Amino acid sequence: MLSIKTPLIQSLVLSQLNQCQVWLKMEALQASASFKQRSIGYACQKYFEQGAQRFVSSSGGNAGLAVAYTGRQLGVPVTVVVPETTAQRAQELIAQQGAEVIVQGASWVEANALAQSLLTPDDVFIHPFDDPLLWDGIIPMIDEVIAAGVVPDAVVLSVGGGSLLSGVVAGLNKHGLGHIPIYAVETHGTASLNASIIAGQHVELDRVSGIATTLAAKKVCQNAFDLSQQFDIHSQVVSDQAAVNACLKFADDHRILVEPACGATLSVLYDQKIQFKLTDQVLVIVCGGAGISLKTLQGLNG
Structure with missing residues (x-):
């Protein structure tokens, strides 16, 4: 089996903190440790x-x-x-x-x-992110969420090259959920989607920087930018430190180690960057990351 059906778990900590129902899709548990x-x-x-x-x-x-x-x-x-x-x-x-x-x-x-x-x-x-086959491979992730009885009112995920965003949009569309907001999170040093949204056109960063190296695409794929112009996609940009802090909190709260690229998404919930309604079912893609250790994370914690 080349990929597995991953757990969908409710985070009591993040649900209480954000006063909504937060569901974690645990892609960090795939065999290669990411979506x-x-x-x-x-x-x-x-x-x-x-x-x-x-x-x-x-x-x-x-x-x-x-x-x-x-x-x-x-x-x-x-x-x-x-x-x-x-x-x-x-x-x-x-x-x-x-x-x-x-x-x-x-x-x-x-x-x-x-x-x-x-x-x-x-x-x-x-290609690591720009191939329609990649996006097709992500659609079952959303199928699994729906099959578990969770119909999300919002999705929070990280953006590097844009394959995860592309696949999640395709999966939501398949289930008639193309209207729900998606919060697309990047770090300050890797925010190529944010730059394109601000510019209103598909642009490339002069350079990428910071610790979220797996988000470090100077330019998101064309499809990701196009989707940002067509769907309810909200760009969120966070600091490296916020991402690291979230990784450490998540390790304590859920006993799972993820890298800062994933911590960026989690930081939006830990730092309560978005206002949700009490009844909202919020799907958070815990995208994972293999090249991380607790020692490395602690070393990044400035």
């Missing part, structure tokens, strides 16, 4: 069925680990190019799955350029 296992696993399976003999990917960490895990499950060799900002732990986990890991460049853009140059006719490039 990427759904999107990447689905895409790799489709390309494998079409005859792919090697998967090549570029990644800040989570996507690369998902490709490596899926390649091992399918018996397909994998090469992952990561930027220098990718956590050493994430690199080790990718290599542990049997994938070749290459470190290139200061950002994902440079890593991606090298990955593209490695492709042969027998290879398939697995």
